[in-house]
Amino acid sequence: GAVVSQHPSWVICKSGTSVKIECRSLDFQATTMFWYRQFPKQSLMLMATSNEGSKATYEQGVEKDKFLINHASLTLSTLTVTSAHPEDSSFYICSARDPTWYSNQPQHFGDGTRLSIL
């Protein structure tokens, strides 16, 4: 079964609204979660690393004020796209890894969120 749950799976909203995406680890405590963005027919690009209890680490070129990340508990990280515009339309996917696992264990991904801004 899924070990990482992401919600919602699909969002359509008007330009200017803010959208919150949740990522939950179901069977383990994830001190670190990762947020990726994927444009159609392209690869996954890391946006930010979410750290429980501290500020997220953003990749170069990712606007911190546009993409707010909150990792308030060991099982939940949220990504809020603030004042979304059509260019923010994309597939957003989170992942997490159980820190107690051996290093050969993969990151597990949520099922992703398709965000469409009209």
Next chain:
Amino acid sequence: AQKITQTQPGMFVQEKEAVTLDCTYDTSDQSYGLFWYKQPSSGEMIFLIYQGSYDEQNATEGRYSLNFQKARKSANLVISASQLGDSAMYFCAMREGNYGGSQGNLIFGKGTKLSVKP
């Protein structure tokens, strides 16, 4: 320079035949991990197989095997006895450095779209 290179944007294979998807990587770390993920059109990321930099034997998982050539920095995925359900995007990914614990995001290649013909 790209860290992960997948040179085949698209591949076709006849059902029941084997197919090799290429992946080369670039890292100066001695310790790293290589992963293959499958992404069907629905978007979820499905972990297929892992190869550690210190693993002496090629990884195998059912119909999936990884042809790891460390000196050439290649980690090709071999899918045997292709099935129609194998049609999807396939991503090669790398995790660098000392990834014990919760750290260590994945760096993805651009992917290969595999189409299995009946």
